[in-house]
Every structure is written in structure tokens, then in C-alpha cells.
Amino acid sequence: MSSRRILARSFAAQRVSAAPLSSPPPARILLAPFASPSLHRSFSASSSIGAVTAAQISPTSAGSAPPPPPPPPNSSKPRKSLLHGVLRISLLALKYLVAPVLLVIAGYASTRYAMAAVSAPAALHPAAPASPASTDPATPPALDVDTALLDIPLVRQLRADPAWIETRPHDRIPDAFREHNLTAGPLAGPRRLTVVPIMFSNETTNETVGVFHLGRDLCGHPGIVHGGMLATILDESLVFTAFPVLPSHVGVTASLSINYRAPAYADNFYALKGHVEKHEGRKAWVHGHIETIPTDGKPPVTVAEAELLVVEPKWAKSLPNFFTT
Template sequence: MGIASSLRLFGKAPASYLFNGFRRQMKNPLMKKGVVYAGVSGTCAAAGYMFGNFVMEKHIYQVKYTEEQEKEVLEVENRLQNLKIVKDLRQNPSFRELRMPFNRSNHSLTNNLLSGPGRITVPPVIFYDKSTRQVYAIAHVGKDVGLDDDTIHPGLIATCMDEVLAICSFLSLPNKIAVTANLKLSNPTKAYTNHFYILRSHLEWTKGRKAQTHGTAYMLDNEDPSKSTCVAIADGLFVEPRFAKYLKHVIPVSL
């Protein structure tokens, strides 16, 4: 049933009145522009939504693990959950827990190329305290990202420390986003693969859009996880972009 047929149910006079009123309104130039803009906006919104879904489907891909890899992941996950520091922080009401699953994006470094069995084996467990601006990240580094002597390249440690320091800076900045302005890293001793690491960071000071953070990385002993060795000391300066308020939607989590 068409619009005109539907309106006839209410009588010819109301139908005629509505159609004549619509014709008069359409003669108004502002009304015509409004209708055109509304149509174009609706079309663009629909096209953008469909294109976004298409891109996401192509951008994210599924990764299938072998039986041996699944066994490795489950073993590391069980050991991670049983670490004393994880249990203690989980019971501490001051800390909130955060865990971001691996994003299988073709264009991601830490969440794709450096993640998975033999690399950063499972998603790191992150704990943060908003009041004291402290962050703890517990991660496992596998054997496939090591050098010939099973040591870890300082660049990998620097990358991980940069992310932990950045999360710490987010806690103190109004829009929860910043970029690395300066990162200083020292390595007191060598770091080895197939170990758990505790990455710690805390806020030192903030001034306007700047935040200075300090952090350390500890390697846990596989035989006695209560023992640890400091393998990195880092200091980072982070700056919130002037247009950060327009980038809130790109942050995958809310701190």
C-alpha cells in the first residue's frame, strides 16, 4: 500500500493538505538543501559502515595453532596464573586488572609479529593503580625471539618497556593518550628467552601535556619464581598531542 493510498483511509482532505504542504515546503531553497544534505549524509554513513566492516574482516585474520603450539600456550598460561605476584596483585583492591587479547592485524608489531607461541607467548597480564599511577605487566617471552645465545635483543625489551611506561603516562593525562618523546634504557644484565618478566612503571611528574615515567624490568627464575634479576631500567617522556581529544575513539581500552 502506497503513501497516498494510506492517507486516503483518513479522507481526501487530510491527504491533500499534507501533499500540498509538502510541495510548498520543497519550494523553499533551504528546505531543498536540507533534504539533499540529509540524503547525502545518510548514504555516506551507510557506505562508511559497510566499508568499515569489510576492512575489518580483511584486516583481522584468524590464526590456527598446531597441537604442539596449543600445548605450549596452555602450559605458559597455567604457570602465569599461578605466579605469586599475579595472585597478590589480583587480591589487592587498589589495582585493576587489564588484559588485551592479541589483535591479529597484519599491521601490528607487538600484537601480531611479536605475539604467539615462541614469542610473547600469551597476552600479558597488566595491573594498574589509578591513585598511585603504578603499572605492573607480567609477560612470558619464548625461545623464537632470542639471539644465538638465547639472549633477548635490547630492542625487544625497549619496545615492551615503552608500552608499559606509556600506559603509566595515560593514567595521568586527561585524554589518556600520548606519544613517546624520549626513551632512555639501560641494561644491567642480559635477558634470556623462555622466562617470565615483570615490567614495572610509575609516574614521576606531570606538567601540562607532558608526563615523565620510570620503569624496571625483572626476569623471574624458572626454578624459583620468587627470585628475580633486573634486566632493564627505563625512563620515558610522553607528550599528549594537541588533538588528543579527537583520538579517544582509537584507544582500545578504557583506563
């Protein structure tokens, strides 16, 4: 054994004997005889760091008290009463059961009322006056209605005024085209447009007056003339009103606006009155309305009125013109 190791061991023994008994010797002194100086220094530093870290982490070594335990859950929360549950169930029943049943009952009642209104029109609407064609069954209806038409005071007044020109435009349509014309073919005949409508035109004031009879086969609701039929008469008659002011005396409907004012009862005579409000080149704006022809001295009632824009197309020369000469 070398002299250096002997001196180191004796020196360590003196240090251990001189150290107090109350404090344990450091780890670096106990391991000093068995380790190199570099290993001794690293282990001593690691031991001291580990001691400090444990002291910092352990709360008891620092002298602080342990943290208090978490509070117990609140067990005094009030419970929902039985009344609250019953009320909630009642509201759910009202929402998902009672409300749909009420809606079904309301729909059924409204449907029954609508069916009753359609099946019993006489209780909801006044009866239409009897047609003159029904006064004499032995007389042909068209001849009887035409005689009654010519006897209307408005027709007699216009026929006596030389400023008004009387025409029956449907009579000018050739037979080959008449059956394909809506108002002269399918809509003409007994219980429809019973007789050929009569038209009066005033070229000075650009006005027209037409008189026609609407039968019971032209109805929408029972006893009431269909609104589409009134629109057809307004369209066709007001275009006829615009023909004289157009360059080629022929035109087509560009727009039509209709307001329905009162029901038009079937099996009655009606008058159409129209006039040109303004015209510019190939365009003409026409206003007109359909009114009743009362026989009891009361004023006429407007059943529908319309605004019409008539345009002469660029291909107007290719259209046949049966209504003006």
C-alpha cells in the first residue's frame, strides 16, 4: 500500500472521531476512501441537491401544516316537489296531445263549412234572374234572346245615334276559322254565349260598347259566371277597341290587369264599355269595364274592370284581319 493511501485513511479516521455524534457524517466523507476525487465531488453535490429538493417538496420538513380536506358536497339542495312534476307532465300533454286534437277538429269544421257552402249556393247567393229564353219554351232560345237583346234601351239608343257604328264581329269570321275561335266557336251557343254579341264603335271618341248574354254553362261557382270568362270578354273586346288607332288596324295583348268588383250572375245581359286612353305609334292603352243592365230602373253595377296594353307586332301584316275594313 502506498504512503499516500495510508495518510488519507489516517486522516479520515481522525475526522470521524472528531465529529459530533448528533449529526451523521456526510456521504462524501464515508465514500472518500473508496472513490476518486472527481466521483467524490459529484456525489457530494448530488446528495446536497437531493436534500434541498426533498426539503422544499415535503411540507412537513418546512414546518407548514397540511392543507385542509375539500368540503363535502352540499346535501341540502331542495328536491323537486310532486306538484312540480305533475305540472310539467300536464304541460307536455297539452303541447303534444291536446293541441293537435284541437287543430284536427278546427280543420274538420272548416272543411264541412266549405262543403256546405258549395253544395248550397242558393242559401248564400241571391238567385239569378230568369233568362228571357226560359219565358217561352216553344221559341228557340237564341232567337228569343236575340229579340230581347235588340229591345234593350241601351241598344236602341246606340242604334239610333249615327255616331255609333253597329257591328257583329263574330259574323265576319269565315266558317273555316270560326269553329277554332274561342268566343265564336267553343264558347258560343245555348247556355253559353247564347247569341252573337253586338258591338258599337265611335271612331271620333275611340269608344266601344258591347252587349252580350252569358248563360249558365259559363259558371265557376254555381249561378256565378266564371272570372276567366269575364277576362276573355274584356281582352277580346278591348283589343277590338284599339284596332282603329293602330297603323295596321290589328294588334295583340301585351298586358292585361283586371279588378273584379261584384259577382256576375248567369242568364243575364251585360254591357262592356271601353275607350282608348292614349296611343303612340304601335301601342295603345285601353280602359274598360263590364256592367249589369238593370231592368228595374236602378243604376248599373260594375262587375269587372280592366287596363289593357295593345301592341301591333312587327309581323302584323301576316295576321288575318276579320274585324275592320
